[in-house]
Every structure is written in C-alpha cells, then in structure tokens.
Amino acid sequence: MAAELVTADGEWRRASATENADLFWALRGGGGNFGVVTSFTFRLHEVTPVMYGGNLQFPITGGREMLRSLGDIIAAAPDELYVDVAMGTAPENVRWLAFNVCYCGPSGEAERVVGPLRKLGKPLEDTLAATPYDQLQGSGDLRGLSPLGAYGKGGLVYGITPTLVDVMVGATESAPSDGLMMWLQH
Structure with a gap:
C-alpha cells in the first residue's frame, strides 16, 4: 500500500497511490534503481487455517x-x-x-x-x-538439495x-x- 525510501538523488520519500504515485507505480514493477526502500506498508488478507x-x-x-x-x-x-x-x-x-x-x-x-x-x-x-x-x-520448498546452485530467469x-x-x-x-x-x- 505504501513504501518509504531514499531515492537515487538522496531524498527521503513516501510513495503510495496518492503520494508520489508515479514512484509508487515504478516500485511495484515499473523498473529498478529508484532508491533504497526502508519500509513497506502492506495490506493483509485473512486466510483460513x-x-x-x-x-x-x-x-x-x-x-x-x-x-x-x-x-x-x-x-x-x-x-x-x-x-x-x-x-x-x-x-x-x-x-x-x-x-x-x-x-x-x-x-x-x-x-x-x-x-x-x-x-x-x-x-x-x-x-x-x-x-x-x-x-x-x-x-514447494526444495529440500535435501544442498548445496544447490541455480540460475533463474x-x-x-x-x-x-x-x-x-x-x-x-x-x-x-x-x-x-x-x-x-x-x-x-x-
């Protein structure tokens, strides 16, 4: 729902759907190298046991x-x-x-x-x-495969x-x- 980060230009910013919306969109998959995220705010969804x-x-x-x-x-x-x-x-x-x-x-x-x-x-x-x-x-965890070298794409x-x-x-x-x-x- 939101993220706080230090951007590449050294500024602290908060990004959400209503605040720095373009940056929020970018952090959600629009690319990389926008800064270092220091905290996230998540929406939790209840699951049955x-x-x-x-x-x-x-x-x-x-x-x-x-x-x-x-x-x-x-x-x-x-x-x-x-x-x-x-x-x-x-x-x-x-x-x-x-x-x-x-x-x-x-x-x-x-x-x-x-x-x-x-x-x-x-x-x-x-x-x-x-x-x-x-x-x-x-x-789905891979168990018993140590050491496991992998390449992913x-x-x-x-x-x-x-x-x-x-x-x-x-x-x-x-x-x-x-x-x-x-x-x-x-």
Missing part, C-alpha cells in the same frame, strides 16, 4: 495437451484457485510436469473446482487435500499459447540432464 491444495505430478508425455487444457480450466475457474506449473527433469532422466494447486475458496467447493485438473491425466503423485496453510505454503506471458507450450515441453523433453525446472504461474 486450512486450505485445499497440494501437487499433481504427471509424466511429461501428454504434457502439451495438459498445458493447452490448463488455459481453459484457469479461464473458467474462480479467482480463489491458484495453479502454477513446474516442469523439469529428475535423476535417471525422468521428465515430469506438476501442477501446484491452492484453493482458498469455500471448502465445500474444493473438489468441484480442482476436479478438472485431476481429469487431465493419470498422475504419478496426487497430494491434493485439505491442508494447514503453513504446510501448503512450504510444499523470468518473463511475463499473457495466456498459454501453442508456442509457449511447445517451447516449455520441448525444453523439458530435450534437457541434457537432471536439474532443469521451469515454472508457469497464473
């Missing part, structure tokens, strides 16, 4: 069709459904695609909302269940296009070794 979520992991075979269908599923889903896609390779050259799911809507609707994801294929792993928030929040896309699907699945299928991971978040 138990949510519905987990992982659906599939073999990469059929990945193109699953990703194309995911676009339609997300478009029809309520805002309370979060899905990210992780794709990668594991030891012994196993290529996989996983949907990391969190549904924070009415508990009685959870199975109906995530049902279309389960119908995309036969999962290698299905951990979707009512889960305490703190466990669900940490479910990101970008923004609008929608799941056939080209995006081909690039992501193709890179996963042709990766030379284990250790490749890609994410697609909505």
